Amino acid sequence: MATPPDFADLPQAWQPRFAFFHAHGPTSTPQGREAYRALPFGTKLRIGTNFLAFLFGPIYFFIKGIWRKGLTLLGIGVALGALAYGVELPELVDRAINFVVPAIAMSTANYAYYLHVMRNSESWNPFEGQGRRAS
Numbered sequence: 001m002a003t004p005p006d007f008a009d010l011p012q013a014w015q016p017r018f019a020f021f022h023a024h025g026p027t028s029t030p031q032g033r034e035a036y037r038a039l040p041f042g043t044k045l046r047i048g049t050n051f052l053a054f055l056f057g058p059i060y061f062f063i064k065g066i067w068r069k070g071l072t073l074l075g076i077g078v079a080l081g082a083l084a085y086g087v088e089l090p091e092l093v094d095r096a097i098n099f100v101v102p103a104i105a106m107s108t109a110n111y112a113y114y115l116h117v118m119r120n121s122e123s124w125n126p127f128e129g130q131g132r133r134a135s
Contacts, residue, residue, distance in 0.1 A: 025129075047110065069125070076101055076104070105126075108126045112128065
């Protein structure tokens with residue numbers, strides 16, 4: 001049996017995230033979802049969300065070295081902005097569109113960074129590995 005990797009060289013905040021992803025995969029898989037549900041609320045927040053990614057969006061991805069996924073998020077934001085500008089939408093929907101890219105960034109940043117560090121991912125897909133059949 002292979003020994004698990006040592007995450008001691010990572011910052012303290014990333015060690016439990018990486019250990020969880022290494023043991024269970026992303027939280028979207030059945031195994032990951034089951035393990036995620038068993039965690040205390042605060043640990044769930046730290047593993048499943050990233051508030052810096054919510055606040056800074058694609059810029060956070062660029063800083064962490066996941067620039068391809070950051071460019072994809074930026075493209076999604078520009079496309080949604082152009083759509084909202086070109087189509088007459090109710091004010092509530094128009095405001096809700098402003099939270100789409102930050103919400104995607106917040107929910108995908110941790111696993112995307114794990115893939116970047118552990119598997120040297122060069123994918124442009126911010127949802128890489130997030131499906132039910134995640135590798």
